[in-house]
Amino acid sequence: MTARKLNCRELIEFLSGYLDDELAPEERAAFERHLAQCPYCRDYLATYRATIHLGKRAHSAEVEILEEVPTEIVDAILAARSRSETR
């Protein structure tokens, strides 16, 4: 039996599944064989991973939650609750 071969298009289709560890063993083996011999797909995988990482870091809580939430926002929410209670 010959081992399954992937081309670049198929590799990119399998990329998410590869990163989520959802590929069947023979798909994973074929994915890794292609990767070992294709610098373009290695680059694509690296930049795809970097993209996910950049998205996460650009929205990281470390950046966004430094300030306290303004008192007026808290007060508005509590006032809206009182209004909805008395309705």
Add this chain to the structure above:
Amino acid sequence: MGRTEREPEPKPQDEQSLLLRLRAGDEAAFAELVRENAARLLAVARRMLRSEDDARDALQEAFLQAFRGIGRFEGGARLSTWLHRIVINACLMKLRSRGRKPEQSIEELLPRFYADGHRIDPGPPWRTEIPDPVESREVRTLVRASIDQLPEIYRSVLLLRDIEELSTEETALLLDIKADTVKVRLHRARQALRALLDPYFTNEVA
């Protein structure tokens, strides 16, 4: 020091006692719930809605829903997790109520292939020293603006899965689409985002 989504963890008994007070209608408990969670949840609403007014509206709507639904909160999940889902849902409602803009096709941002499966014009690799968006406002702004360029059906999935870190199943439930559709859209959204960032991060740009 920054706070991440899941810390600091309140002690379970603190949460339990807060929950009892909320269910008993204790005014101070409502204020405590808002004060402890509003900053984190406002950040969620801001990144989903891109408008400060809409984000504040969604936050308020989410808390009102939470107050009304506190009797239904089962306690199986964390209170903070439950609130997080409610805010996301309030934001999605708001996005839907904005009406559909004609959306550009995502196809042109996806890789193209020759008939034999080789990629057309793979381009140069990215340089290795890309600044961390947490440290660099410029990179942060670029990445966020690029995510905002994605058509909304892709942007929502990317935000829910990669940024809010919901599971495929939770995302499918909130967006009322199939889990397989979530996977397909997420993969396309990441590829499109990669293509939007590509010109800024390749070796050829100084």
